[in-house]
Amino acid sequence: MQGPLIDTLVRQGVSRRTFLKYCATLASMMALPPTAGRAMAEAMAASRRPSVIWLPFQECTGCTESITRSHSPTIEGMIFDMISLDYQETLMAAAGFQAEEALHNAMKDNFGKYLLIIDGSIPLGVDGAYSCIAGRSNLDLLKDAAKGAAAIVAMGSCASYGGIPKANPNPTGAVSVSDIIKDKPIVNIPGCPPIPVVMTGVLAHYLTFGSLPELDDKGRPKAFYGETIHDRCYRRPFYDQGKFAKTFDDEGARNGWCLFELGCKGPVTYNACATTKWNGGTSWPVESGHGCLGCSEPDFWDAGSFYKALSTPANPLKLAATATVVGAAAGVAVSFANRAKKDAAKKAHQPVTLADLEK
């Protein structure tokens, strides 16, 4: 019997006999027939699915719910065939002491190799007592778990940028993963929640190629966050023609016109909603008539009302906003202004590679 695991164990001083004994014991503990011990040993020796540890901090479980909505790969496909999801509080069978032990074992057995996923922000107020698991603060748990992680995924806007707990006035002193951890590769997958296929897509990339995808200056994978919602929006032609819905239920709304004047944040939001859509390609927020909230951008909760038309975050956009007031005749100017804005934005999105992160 040979394989990477058994070789590693032998190097660590574990004999083949001990390993087989372990497998036999495990089999009997799980009430399996004696032959299962041998089969288990062979399978384990041949290959191991990479360990994934998911820790929930100041979160709403929306990110976990979202990943269960992924159509490809599916969550069950990942759990059975791609990863060993060794700690995930919403889905795991064990609780309490047994859950703590599962976490401890996974960190020990896969030290230096596991992928750590964090959802939720980390509160620093009152010694971390604003969020505890098994009596330990999120900060304590994060620092401990990060030590043995090969890479960290900050899942959702809270883990990526602090999210809603960090919204003004940040009552609990919430911070993001990258505010705390500086010595590990971190990929941010923002969104409130992130798009399911983006979550699984980034994980699949890591598992397939052994590295994180190319990131932008906000730590997001460029493949999914490289363009604005507005750039790829189905309603974009109406924007260019100066046709805007004025309420949620007027002729424009029913005809699928642009939601800019209803407060859509699509022009300043980098995400893939308009191309991947949501829930198996069924729809996405703008298609269903509501402006983009901008939920994948840092501090979007404090960027002004969701129903206030964008004003002037950048010069090219100022031109665009002014142009919309003028109406249809300004369509060409708007279009021009947005090309300029897009170019500027592209320049701001310089790629960040894994090598940069590890510098």
Next chain:
Amino acid sequence: MSTAQRVVVDPITRIEGHLRIEAETDVDGRITSAYSAGTMVRGIEIILRGRDPRDAWAFAQRICGVCTLVHGIASVRSVEDALHRAIPSYSIPQNAELIRNLMIAAQYVHDHVMHFYHLHALDWVDVVSALKADPKATSTLAQSLSSYPRSSPGYFADVQKKVKTFVEQGQLGIFSNAYWGHPAYKLPPEANLMAVAHYLDALAWQRDVVKLHAIFGGKNPHPNFVVGGVPSAISVHTSGGGQDATALNIVGLQTVQNVIKQMREFVDQVYLPDTLAIAGFYKDWGGRGEGLGNFLSFGDLPSKGFWDTDSFLIPRGVILNRDLSKVHPIDLDADNEIQEFVSHSWYKYSQGDAQGLHPFKGETELNYTGPKPPYEHLNVDQKYSWMKSPRWQGKSMEVGPLARVLMMYASGNEQAKELVGVTLKTLDVPVDALFSTLGRTAARTLESKIIADAMQGWYDQLIANIKAGDVRTFNDQYWEPSTWPKHMQGVGLMEAPRGGLSHWIVIDDAKISNYQAVVPSTWNAGPRDAKGQPGAYEAALQDNHVMADPKQPIEILRTIHSFDPCIACAVHVTDPDGEELVQVKIK
């Protein structure tokens, strides 16, 4: 067991959020005292202060991503109620109400099925035992229970092979370190295999049926809402070439119809028969886990507007001491009816912590007095939770599926009476068995059936309205806050899957001046109050729980999971006057 023990279960897994249970047992392993503690707080109400009330739904919705729509709905209803109180003619279009009902109903059915299979089932179903099942006998069992088509011997053999391969690889992932083989598991291997197969089927099913939320709200989790109606305009009759850019066209409507069909089929063919089949092996759980005997429902699913409570599918009211012959009315505005207490919660009241406060006058100041982490135990004689303790007329109340089914039963809902009757007869248990852990779990299934069936009626009405030329979905009158009275207040009520939910908003000069959410899991999971009365979780655990092995607390999990905890919901409350930390910068 030879000595009394203190059992701590933290984290309680397979729930939403961060929950800790501490329990004291006597020498026989019987739980004598139980304490429920929420261990995470974010302070969303502080964050809401000073903002545009029309934006509040998006913030409030992030209270919870599991019951992802409920806080959004309750929040828009709170602003609409404030407008309605100030301007009695204010209402939302009927189509918007129908669409909201469809979305709420879809949330129920989706949430309840996922709770049963993915959060609760592993308390009753032994995954490892499924490996010993005979797939042919499993098929025979499944076909004796239901007409669900995925029931062939080959199908169960495939599922079994998949699980076997998984187990033999030795990496059990989310199934590791559990209580497999514990004597409390009673299902035969074939029933375990069937349940494991349906666990996987339900995972695939739920992905498809949330498409209903995506059509109306753009995405799930966290679909979009709007004060005054719904954001999805109906574009069936348009001809401007923009239909492809909208969701609520004929394709979208057909998707909704298809989802309704899928939901009803899964409830009828899988969820309902599985509940009855599994419950049959656990009838003893019909004799423990009741606790309070008091039940509260705000009611929901209107057919004539939210201000006509007589038109609700789920009625409003209170049941006391199991007495189904009397439904007590709720006075929302009375100072002494709905109150929140903080005697055992990490908050401080300006007039002393012993009094209760009505949510319109609610105040909360974060006041952590617990042990510095890391800690072994909480001081349960003092404050021990980030959850408050809501009370109705000073009494602890259970909210949720059991409260609603009892309320429908007591109010004469024929379908509810029939379903309860059939369930009791099938299981051959007395009516008292309703008031228990088992009854709570069964009630969740029964209301799923009632609500899934009702969806078709709302869909048909929506289609009839569109056919008749009524496509209104949004009331733009009073959309602009500049048209609002200077001072308003309102309450947004709803029955969330986990129970009665209320958002209380006070608006001054078109900005939020106070926002209080009193949520289902606060009613159920909150700590003791000033009089020492336990909350619903605590009382339920103190009702006839003997632990076979305190190191494997499966009994605690069964009863706690029967409530379907949602702790991020329960713990988020901070007050306008609450402590505000300066932003912390990490170097």
